[in-house]
């Protein structure tokens with residue numbers, strides 16, 4: 001049985017929804033709890049799939065994870081952490097990229113780790129070579145095993161001087177989670193500095209870690225012998241907030257996103273303003289709306305923070321398909337993040353994807369045959385169609401296109417959207433969308 005969402009388009013989304021803790025921080029803060037010698041409390045935890053996956057992986061390793069029935073806060077107690085069998089771990093890995101971040105904490109807690117093959121969005125190859133190189137530099141031994149990798153550290157983890165070839169979010173987190181309890185000092189050069197990373201550093205500092213974020217993407221960590229627990233409220237999900245902002249533009253709607261935080265979204269806000277979107281920035285959230293009239297096209301490049309976040313790109317492309325003129329988007333973070341535009345083209349959008357770098361900076365993908373630049377001409381009326389959700393943000397993009405389209409769309413595979421959008425069908429209903437959720441046996 002799978003879920004099918006029937007969308008009757010043409011209704012502007014209007015109303016108030018809220019976003020909670022970030023998908024790109026919460027599961028990692030849960031993993032960090034494994035480094036402590038006493039319980040941690042994590043607040044503002046959303047009900048999303050990646051939280052379920054990490055909960056079951058931690059529980060398999062003997063960590064007690066208790067959810068407060070009223071608030072949803074999680075209490076994580078790592079004091080009885082233990083080894084789990086690789087077949088059990090494999091069965092609980094789910095469609096998430098977080099398991100690779102268990103390496104350092106599990107080595108510190110129980111001396112070894114088995115990490116299953118990773119899930120996550122299919123938007124490029126997504127290798128883990130940086131992670132494995134980092135672990136080896138800390139002195140870990142990495143072995144390929146059926147269904148994943150085994151990691152051990154016969155002499156413990158030792159601080160190291162590490163330089164990342166690209167400011168990878170996950171590899172930076174790998175360094176942080178391994179170095180805080182490693183012996184000696186770690187210096188990381190070429191670090192990612194996304195707001196979710198700074199929030200993870202705040203979590204680790206509460207536990208007793210000594211971490212300095214210096215200029216020029218350098219992070220210095222002085223290893224400590226032990227860490228305690230933390231009490232932390234996760235930063236809000238800026239990527240979900242930006243998705244709803246694009247939904248407001250695409251459907252000519254008006255959405256107040258409670259919890260959206262200006263300081264984490266400044267680059268998005270600048271772009272939204274340049275397109276001609278309306279907004280009111282309040283203390284408790286941001287109202288995003290279509291002010292009427294025409295939207296302006298623009299030239300945009302995704303990049304690591306503080307650049308324009310790649311996860312904002314897909315929903316925004318739908319908005320650009322409704323702008324008056326030609327826009328160019330150069331995707332420089334993932335080599336294959338424009339596959340979702342095929343369904344948009346079927347719906348009537350006018351989008352061509354190109355192999356060349358159509359941006360001011362030649363990127364890693366330019367000479368390598370990847371279709372990573374898009375030219376979008378608008379405005380193009382959209383019509384409903386059959387859609388099978390390809391990945392998290394691509395799926396959300398298809399959905400907002402369907403909500404703006406004339407006619408009816410039938411959307412399958414919507415469970416993927418639960419990886420990053422908490423209760424999204426309830427939110428759609430709260431915004432007045434004309435949708436029905438049903439289950440189909442697939443016959």
Ligand SMILES: CC(=O)N[C@H]1[C@@H](OP(=O)(O)OP(=O)(O)OC[C@H]2O[C@@H](n3ccc(=O)[nH]c3=O)[C@H](O)[C@@H]2O)O[C@H](CO)[C@@H](O)[C@@H]1O
Pocket residue numbers: 023024025097098124125126127128129130131132166167168169170171192310311333334335
């Ligand atoms: C759970 C989570 O937080 N996911 C986010 C995280 O993903 P994730 O941490 O997986 O993304 P990375 O920042 O690591 O990836 C960036 C680039 O580095 C490359 N790379 C990465 C690791 C590696 O070992 N080798 C390698 O070549 C990737 O293929 C990609 O081209 O940051 C991305 C970039 O902001 C976001 O889109 C994802 O939403």
Ligand SMILES: C=C(OP(=O)(O)O)C(=O)O
Pocket residue numbers: 096097119120121123239311392393420
């Ligand atoms: C790419 C994404 O997530 P993940 O790294 O979890 O696949 C995303 O959130 O858009």
